[in-house]
Amino acid sequence: MDFRYSDEQLGLQETLQRFIARDYTFEQRRTFMQGAHGYSEAAWQQYAELGLLGLPLPEQYGGLGGSATDVMVVMEQFGRALMLEPYLTCVVLCGGLLRDLASPAQCAQVLPGVCEGKTKLALAAHESRGGYDLAAIATVAQRERSGWVVSGRKHVVLDAPGADLFLVAARTAGSPGDESGISLFLVAKDAAGLVMEPYATQSGSRAADLAFERVTLPAQALIGTAGAALPAIERAVDEACAALCAEALGAAAALNEATLAYLKSRKQFGVPIGMFQALQHRMADMYVAEEQLRSMAIVAAAHAREADAAVRTRTVAAAKAYVGGAARFIGQQAVQLHGGMGVVDEHIVSHYFKRLSMIEMSFGDSDHFLARFSDSLLAASS
Amino acid sequence: MDLNYTPEEEAFRQEIRAFLAAAVPPDVREKVRLGRRLTREDMLGWQRILHARGFGAGTWPQRFGGCGWSVVQQHVFEEECAAACAPPQIPFGLRMVAPVLMAFGSPTQQQYHLPRIIAGEDWWCQGYSEPGAGSDLASLRTGAARGGDHYVVNGQKTWNTLGQYADWIFCLVRTSQEGKAQNGISFLLIDMRTTGISVRPIITVEGEHEINDIFFQDVRVPLANLVGEENKGWTYAKFLLNHERTNNAGVGICKRSLAQLKQLAARQQRGGRPLLENVRFRDRIARLEMELMALEITNLRVLSAFARDNRPPGAEVSALKIKGSELIQDLAELKMHALGMDALPYLREALDPQWQAPALLADHYPPEAPPLTGQYFNQRKTSIYAGSNEIQRNIIAKMILGL
Numbered sequence: 113m114d115f116r117y118s119d120e121q122l123g124l125q126e127t128l129q130r131f132i133a134r135d136y137t138f139e140q141r142r143t144f145m146q147g148a149h150g151y152s153e154a155a156w157q158q159y160a161e162l163g164l165l166g167l168p169l170p171e172q173y174g175g176l177g178g179s180a181t182d183v184m185v186v187m188e189q190f191g192r193a194l195m196l197e198p199y200l201t202c203v204v205l206c207g208g209l210l211r212d213l214a215s216p217a218q219c220a221q222v223l224p225g226v227c228e229g230k231t232k233l234a235l236a237a238h239e240s241r242g243g244y245d246l247a248a249i250a251t252v253a254q255r256e257r258s259g260w261v262v263s264g265r266k267h268v269v270l271d272a273p274g275a276d277l278f279l280v281a282a283r284t285a286g287s288p289g290d291e292s293g294i295s296l297f298l299v300a301k302d303a304a305g306l307v308m309e310p311y312a313t314q315s316g317s318r319a320a321d322l323a324f325e326r327v328t329l330p331a332q333a334l335i336g337t338a339g340a341a342l343p344a345i346e347r348a349v350d351e352a353c354a355a356l357c358a359e360a361l362g363a364a365a366a367l368n369e370a371t372l373a374y375l376k377s378r379k380q381f382g383v384p385i386g387m388f389q390a391l392q393h394r395m396a397d398m399y400v401a402e403e404q405l406r407s408m409a410i411v412a413a414a415h416a417r418e419a420d421a422a423v424r425t426r427t428v429a430a431a432k433a434y435v436g437g438a439a440r441f442i443g444q445q446a447v448q449l450h451g452g453m454g455v456v457d458e459h460i461v462s463h464y465f466k467r468l469s470m471i472e473m474s475f476g477d478s479d480h481f482l483a484r485f486s487d488s489l490l491a492a493s494s
Numbered sequence: 495m496d497l498n499y500t501p502e503e504e505a506f507r508q509e510i511r512a513f514l515a516a517a518v519p520p521d522v523r524e525k526v527r528l529g530r531r532l533t534r535e536d537m538l539g540w541q542r543i544l545h546a547r548g549f550g551a552g553t554w555p556q557r558f559g560g561c562g563w564s565v566v567q568q569h570v571f572e573e574e575c576a577a578a579c580a581p582p583q584i585p586f587g588l589r590m591v592a593p594v595l596m597a598f599g600s601p602t603q604q605q606y607h608l609p610r611i612i613a614g615e616d617w618w619c620q621g622y623s624e625p626g627a628g629s630d631l632a633s634l635r636t637g638a639a640r641g642g643d644h645y646v647v648n649g650q651k652t653w654n655t656l657g658q659y660a661d662w663i664f665c666l667v668r669t670s671q672e673g674k675a676q677n678g679i680s681f682l683l684i685d686m687r688t689t690g691i692s693v694r695p696i697i698t699v700e701g702e703h704e705i706n707d708i709f710f711q712d713v714r715v716p717l718a719n720l721v722g723e724e725n726k727g728w729t730y731a732k733f734l735l736n737h738e739r740t741n742n743a744g745v746g747i748c749k750r751s752l753a754q755l756k757q758l759a760a761r762q763q764r765g766g767r768p769l770l771e772n773v774r775f776r777d778r779i780a781r782l783e784m785e786l787m788a789l790e791i792t793n794l795r796v797l798s799a800f801a802r803d804n805r806p807p808g809a810e811v812s813a814l815k816i817k818g819s820e821l822i823q824d825l826a827e828l829k830m831h832a833l834g835m836d837a838l839p840y841l842r843e844a845l846d847p848q849w850q851a852p853a854l855l856a857d858h859y860p861p862e863a864p865p866l867t868g869q870y871f872n873q874r875k876t877s878i879y880a881g882s883n884e885i886q887r888n889i890i891a892k893m894i895l896g897l
Binding site: 113114115116117118121181372375376386387389392393395396397399400403404405406407408410411413414427430431433434482483485486487489490493 | 495496498760768773781785791792813884886894895896897
């Protein structure tokens with residue numbers, strides 16, 4: 113048993129920290145947010161040079177074949193610096209999904225471009241009527257002649273505005289809620305009949321609603337076997353949730369550091385406010401919450417690629433629900449302890465708070481994952 | 495990063511499991527499983543069984559007769575002991591005074607006491623708190639005055655756990671009024687059979703006799719029973735408290751408690767359906783299990799860091815104490831609630847292993863029920879003892895956060 117990052121991982125962490133100190137300060141980030149897609153294309157190219165974009169992807173397609181814990185190292189730093197680039201969606205979620213589901217030819221067609229920073233992917237799976245349920249898909253793909261025709265809508269597709277290709281979940285059989293009958297398609301952003309409505313998210317990154325109005329696809333756009341994509345999508349979302357736990361860890365730890373520094377520097381009644389026991393105990397609770405959050409992020413990374421789907425799902429659900437709650441606690445208390453400074457845009461605290469809030473609600477909020485974990489207890493007892 | 499046990503550790507677990515399956519006396523196992531009263535002999539007898547097999551003191555160094563286990567091995571051992579319904583190892587000798595003696599005791603003290611502790615020959619208890627010195631322990635007033643070749647001890651200790659069974663007590667006593675309160679404290683080993691010691695039971699909220707007041711009236715204690723240097727006792731006391739708190743995560747005990755809660759919830763009925771099917775209740779269980787998953791890893795992270803850096807436990811254990819104590823309380827609360835109306839009868843006689851439920855009660859009262867209500871009340875102690883959770887937050891704020 114060893115809970116430390118390896119020397120290699122520490123090296124990666126240090127590289128990222130150096131990059132952030134030089135090229136990704138809070139002020140620089142503010143200008144990145146104003147960019148065309150709400151992030152820095154230059155930073156993305158640097159991630160490619162550092163090998164980050166192929167980190168969890170297979171070596172034969174230009175990746176490094178790294179583990180979920182390797183990804184944890186990256187995501188923790190993304191959390192600390194509130195990095196805006198679509199690493200989670202493009203590399204972890206979609207890259208992982210292609211790695212596990214696509215044919216060698218499809219991988220060879222797409223993944224090298226991802227690793228080199230030339231191609232960005234986004235996952236168009238959720239539909240708002242279905243809430244967080246990945247099986248509640250109404251978008252349909254019908255076989256026509258030699259290919260497919262996709263019709264339907266996708267909501268809050270994270271990082272869609274900057275994406276070149278979408279992985280689109282559509283129903284080739286059955287009805288919304290059915291676990292079988294869901295297929296995955298690769299769709300270019302400029303496909304005829306694809307309409308995008310972009311908007312900003314809580315944290316400043318971008319998302320969009322997508323409408324597919326009889327979008328015609330060739331036969332080879334289908335990824336994996338028709339009707340059998342759901343388990344792979346769920347697996348990829350679990351891996352993304354584990355990565356989000358690591359990002360939450362980075363943001364929460366940085367927020368605790370900022371709060372502690374504020375308690376030591378801000379003076380009222382003639383003394384630093386950290387002299388007051390009410391605030392000391394709050395800060396102590398935030399420290400304990402961070403330690404527990406870190407443990408759960410470690411657990412999530414360790415099980416993100418667990419072969420047994422039931423174990424993976426229940427473990428990641430427990431981690432995501434727990435991390436969501438701990439991140440909410442730390443976020444809200446950090447704002448409270450900063451007083452007015454906690455609710456102004458110019459201070460980084462409010463930005464951490466927003467990102468943590470968004471992390472808690474991505475792919476399912478804490479209640480959603482609590483329910484999933486809780487229901488697994490019932491299954492285990494019967 | 496690797497969360498897996500090594501093949502050697504897995505083999506160790508199997509060895510411990512096989513040992514426990516054969517070694518825990520069936521009657522004692524049943525008492526532990528059903529939360530019935532354990533006798534002094536049940537507990538010391540178990541220590542002797544462990545000692546006979548060479549498992550008497552897992553974390554003690556081998557030169558003192560211990561196993562020299564790694565923190566992971568000790569964690570596995572405790573987990574297996576809890577799962578096997580083995581009685582607890584009484585901590586006051588093994589985990590509290592023994593590490594102090596190893597670090598600060600004289601060779602004579604080590605040679606006399608350590609073998610007797612590991613062999614289950616002596617029962618130790620703790621003399622720390624006083625009526626006027628609780629969280630502010632350094633304000634203690636029990637005095638030890640030098641008189642020839644001995645100290646004369648006068649005063650009162652309180653919240654003493656299971657001192658009615660004890661052969662020895664380790665005490666913090668005041669040997670000087672000079673300077674800061676912390677500077678005049680010494681650490682004494684006192685034979686409980688010495689003239690002038692009296693033990694008065696304190697009955698706690700659930701009606702049991704677990705703790706005591708201990709009175710010292712002109713108690714003569716040989717100078718040789720001073721540990722380390724006179725007036726340096728506060729240093730040893732803090733050292734001891736950190737060792738005590740390391741154990742307070744209680745992951746193994748929490749796991750057994752959670753397993754019992756789940757079994758109870760699967761069996762207890764509400765409206766003709768298993769309680770576990772009630773979403774509100776099941777979600778409460780799920781939250782505790784999540785908390786325990788996190789605590790298990792936090793505990794192992796902290797312990798393995800100590801082992802790696804080869805340093806004694808530091809202030810990080812305060813986080814374990816807070817979380818572990820809250821969790822054991824919350825588990826006790828839910829188990830009581832799982833009983834529903836059956837939590838209201840309070841039958842102290844039912845803690846007797848020979849007790850048989852009368853006919854009408856037996857019809858609805860589960861065999862696990864008798865101790866659960868009492869445990870809920872009793873476990874309120876866990877966030878108070880060994881440094882209240884508010885003191886733990888003070889420690890975190892000062893030692894870790896630098897506030």
